[in-house]
Amino acid sequence: MLDQTPYTIITSDSHAGASIDTYKTYLDAKHQALFDDWRGGYKNPQKQHIGSKKHKNWDASERTHDMDVEGVAGEVIFPNTVPPFFRTSVLICGNPKPEDYKLRLEGIRAHNRWLVDFCAEFPERRAGIGLVYLNDIDEAIKDVKWIAEHGLRGGILLPHVPDDCTHILPLYAPDYDRFWALCQDLGVVLNHHGGTGSPDYGPYPISLPIRLHETPWWSIRSYQHLIIAGVFHRFPKLKYIVTEAGCAWVPEVLARMDALWDRVRTGAAGEFQFNTDAVTPEKPSFYAKQNCYYGASSASPVELQDREIIGSQRVLWGSDYPHYEGTYPYTKLALRHTFHDVPVEETRAMLGGNAAKLYDFDLEKLAPLVEKIGIRPDEIAGKPLVDSEFPEKAHTNAFRR
Numbered sequence: 001m002l003d004q005t006p007y008t009i010i011t012s013d014s015h016a017g018a019s020i021d022t023y024k025t026y027l028d029a030k031h032q033a034l035f036d037d038w039r040g041g042y043k044n045p046q047k048q049h050i051g052s053k054k055h056k057n058w059d060a061s062e063r064t065h066d067m068d069v070e071g072v073a074g075e076v077i078f079p080n081t082v083p084p085f086f087r088t089s090v091l092i093c094g095n096p097k098p099e100d101y102k103l104r105l106e107g108i109r110a111h112n113r114w115l116v117d118f119c120a121e122f123p124e125r126r127a128g129i130g131l132v133y134l135n136d137i138d139e140a141i142k143d144v145k146w147i148a149e150h151g152l153r154g155g156i157l158l159p160h161v162p163d164d165c166t167h168i169l170p171l172y173a174p175d176y177d178r179f180w181a182l183c184q185d186l187g188v189v190l191n192h193h194g195g196t197g198s199p200d201y202g203p204y205p206i207s208l209p210i211r212l213h214e215t216p217w218w219s220i221r222s223y224q225h226l227i228i229a230g231v232f233h234r235f236p237k238l239k240y241i242v243t244e245a246g247c248a249w250v251p252e253v254l255a256r257m258d259a260l261w262d263r264v265r266t267g268a269a270g271e272f273q274f275n276t277d278a279v280t281p282e283k284p285s286f287y288a289k290q291n292c293y294y295g296a297s298s299a300s301p302v303e304l305q306d307r308e309i310i311g312s313q314r315v316l317w318g319s320d321y322p323h324y325e326g327t328y329p330y331t332k333l334a335l336r337h338t339f340h341d342v343p344v345e346e347t348r349a350m351l352g353g354n355a356a357k358l359y360d361f362d363l364e365k366l367a368p369l370v371e372k373i374g375i376r377p378d379e380i381a382g383k384p385l386v387d388s389e390f391p392e393k394a395h396t397n398a399f400r401r
Contacts, residue, residue: 002344002381006374008366010074010355012295013193013243013318016128017057017081017090018114026110027084034103035084042082056322057081060121063322067125070331071375072319073366074352076154076295076359077115077128078193078243080322083107090131091195095165101135108133109143116150124365129154129191134161134168137179144179148186153360155189155239160197160218171222172229184235189358191295192219194244216245220253223292228257230280232287239358243295243318248302250294251309257284289314293358296350298327300400301338304350312346316355324395332375333389334398340384344377 018026020042024035056063057080067075079090085103086093090111096104108131119126130147132140147156161168169175183190194216201207219242232238263269265279280287289311296303297318307315317338320326327334339347356363390399 002377004376004378006370006376007071007348007380008074008352008356008363008370009072009317009375010076010352010359010361011072011319011321012076012241012316012355012359013297014075014077014321015057015080015091015323016063016077016115016118017079017083017111018118019058020082020084022058023084023107023110023114026113027106031084031103031106038085038103053322053324054081058118060118064122064125066321066328068373070319070328071373072321072331073370073373074125074127074355074361075321076318076355077119077126078157078191079111079115079129079131083111091193092198094197094200095159095161095168096133096135098135098167101133105133105135105139112143112147112150112152115152119152123151124362125369127154127359127361128152129157129189132156132159134159134176134179137175141179141182144182144186144188148188153189155191155359156183157196158190158192158222160192160222162197162199162218164199165197170225172225172231176231177234180231180235180238184238187239190238190240192222192240192242192245193295194219194297197222216249219243219245220249224253224257224284227284227287227292228260228280230278232291233280233282236290238291239293240291241293241295241316241358243316244297244320245294246299246303247294247296247310247315248306250288251306254285254288293354298325298334298396298398299338300398301341302400304338304342307342307346307350312349313354315350316358317351320396325397327396327398330391330394330396330398332379333385333391334396335375336380336383337385337390337399339380340382344381347377347380 083090084107112130115128119128130152132143134140161170197218198211201211223242261283264274267276293314295316295318297320321328
């Protein structure tokens with residue numbers, strides 16, 4: 001008989017942020033006048049919102065109501081709105097140019113201060129992810145220390161460094177070792193998220209579709225850079241997760257990296273010669289199993305087909321709330337579709353157990369809430385959706401067949 005203890009569901013991918021005017025109160029006083037100048041000239045490039053979607057970023061009552069109705073007890077919180085001195089959402093704005101860096105840095109620090117207060121409203125339910133920039137490693141180190149000291153147990157959102165961002169060192173540069181060492185020592189989780197760090201695709205009619213198509217690739221690229229560069233060999237206790245890039249790609253990417261490792265450790269690959277001192281002593285797949293996790297946002301059954309290879313203890317389900325492409329308000333249907341034929345204990349791990357371990361959620365403190373709002377295994381197991389149950393208005397990939 002199935003253990004009918006409700007699933008402790010923790011979304012590894014949700015988004016929140018303050019309204020623009022609220023952020024002003026979190027800026028240092030010396031930047032207030034500059035904020036007023038910036039605010040007076042700022043125009044939101046995305047004014048269209050379905051219903052009250054934008055308020056879900058910061059409205060505690062609306063947000064917790066939605067989570068309770070969907071059976072979600074906890075959330076790992078990425079940013080979503082427009083901090084001071086930004087052109088657009090922090091998720092898609094990219095790395096600051098040298099001339100923008102100082103003010104943009106103040107903007108993300110305002111967000112981090114706000115996020116501390118936001119998480120403090122429901123500390124057992126919310127794990128906030130702090131923001132850093134890599135333009136100046138010393139300043140990034142200061143921010144990591146601040147984030148850890150102020151209890152943002154979601155860790156940091158690690159920027160990608162696309163090739164056209166020549167003023168920031170690539171992630172495989174050894175200059176970052178003191179940064180990685182600090183994150184390891186403090187137990188700070190490194191998060192990459194799809195959509196951040198894309199290059200400039202230019203003003204062409206097809207630019208946006210191409211950008212959207214390649215969105216997950218930049219996270220996968222950074223994942224490969226960190227593994228191949230030996231970051232996880234030198235810092236074996238680092239915790240790293242790729243979120244909203246799926247996980248179906250993992251077996252193929254690791255197989256290719258392992259094959260390359262087999263060649264380059266001999267000192268040559270075809271006509272190319274290598275310094276074998278730079279090659280990790282273990283295969284890339286070793287470090288993936290040791291250090292890496294995958295935030296499978298809006299996961300469909302296709303994403304979980306190879307979970308035995310990936311490791312179900314490394315996969316974290318995510319709702320992508322409150323994004324249009326997330327599972328809300330169809331989360332219960334999405335979970336039935338994706339997990340109806342997955343063993344209960346694996347489902348329990350991917351829906352919340354893995355997130356609790358990675359982000360230090362206290363399951364005992366969540367237990368009373370879970371008993372009240374939680375989804376039980378017999379509501380999912382053995383109950384695939386029939387055709388009439390697939391929601392026509394859903395934008396999420398979770399219902400992929």
